Every structure is written in C-alpha cells, then in structure tokens.
Amino acid sequence: MRIQAAALIKVNPDRPLAEEKVQHLYRMCQRVVAFKSVCVVCKTTSGDAQRKLEYCAACKTVKYCSKECQRVHWKAGHKRCCRPAQDLRKGDIVQLQGLVARSDLNGSYRELGEFNQEKGRWEVTWLRGSNGILIKPDNLVRAVTVEEMVDFYAITGGIPSFF
Ligand SMILES: [Zn+2]
Numbered sequence: 795m796r797i798q799a800a801a802l803i804k805v806n807p808d809r810p811l812a813e814e815k816v817q818h819l820y821r822m823c824q825r826v827v828a829f830k831s832v833c834v835v836c837k838t839t840s841g842d843a844q845r846k847l848e849y850c851a852a853c854k855t856v857k858y859c860s861k862e863c864q865r866v867h868w869k870a871g872h873k874r875c876c877r878p879a880q881d882l883r884k885g886d887i888v889q890l891q892g893l894v895a896r897s898d899l900n901g902s903y904r905e906l907g908e909f910n911q912e913k914g915r916w917e918v919t920w921l922r923g924s925n926g927i928l929i930k931p932d933n934l935v936r937a938v939t940v941e942e943m944v945d946f947y948a949i950t951g952g953i954p955s956f957f
C-alpha cells in the first residue's frame with residue numbers, strides 16, 4: 795500500500811509541496827487505496843474474504859465483506875456520508891479517467907474544487923489552490939466523499955485542506 799500511495803504522489807513531480815501537504819495527500823491516498831481492497835468495517839482484505847468484497851451500491855466508494863458489515867457501517871454513520879456516485883461535491887476525492895489530451899493524468903487522484911457552470915466542468919486541484927484544471931464530469935470517478943474525509947480526519951486528528 796505504501797508503494798502505491800507514493801506512486802500517486804509522484805503524479806505531479808514538478809511542483810514541490812510543503813511537508814504537511816505531502817502528509818495530508820499521502821493519508822488521502824492511503825485511504826483511497828485501502829478502500830479498493832479492504833472491508834471498511836472489519837478490515838477483511840479481498841484475499842482473505844470468503845466472498846468478493848462488494849461496493850456500497852449507492853456511493854461505490856466503500857466495500858464490505860458481508861451484509862452484516864454493511865449494516866454496522868450504515869448505523870455507525872455511513873448514512874450521513876453516502877450519496878450517489880454521480881452527485882459530486884467540492885472536496886470529494888476523484889480519480890481521473892479517459893482523458894485524451896492529458897492522458898498522463900489518467901488514474902491519478904485529485905480533489906474537486908468548484909463547478910464551473912459556464913464550461914460545465916469541475917475544477918480539480920492537486921491540492922487546494924494549486925494547479926487547478928477543468929475536467930468534464932464524464933472523466934471523473936469519485937473515490938472518497940468529502941464527508942468521509944471529514945470523518946477520517948476527525949479520527950486521525952489531521953487538518954483537512956477543504957475547511
Ligand atoms: Zn467486513
């Protein structure tokens with residue numbers, strides 16, 4: 795997991811980041827990568843699970859090993875964080891896909907800024923306030939909701955950049 799997160803950070807090597815921001819991003823990426831292969835409740839990995847881990851059907855950002863784990867997570871607060879995958883909001887972490895002119899960015903994770911009504915595109919930033927580019931909704935897959943990030947930082951004690 796450490797290697798994958800480090801690889802994600804290298805997506806923008808020509809813009810040096812303050813250590814605090816690198817750590818912030820690193821934790822975001824760890825979280826994102828972890829969501830792909832672990833039950834968010836019991837931490838069963840996809841390798842250990844009896845059955846395939848299944849995404850929450852609504853938000854498609856967290857995976858569960860069982861209906862029981864899904865129920866536990868829902869009651870523990872996922873009902874406050876869960877919203878449809880197409881419902882993007884400022885502060886969500888998204889993965890870029892299907893870009894042609896900037897295909898070098900495909901697969902990288904970014905944070906959503908403001909929606910540009912005029913252009914019908916989202917501003918995505920490497921970190922808040924830096925290197926914003928405009929991307930069509932079709933080229934964005936949400937990885938983590940901003941609500942989950944808030945939960946995450948409440949647990950780890952870090953400071954989210956979107957406040
Ligand atoms: Zn589980």
Ligand SMILES: [Zn+2]
Pocket residue numbers: 850851852853854855856872875876877
């Ligand atoms: Zn959900």
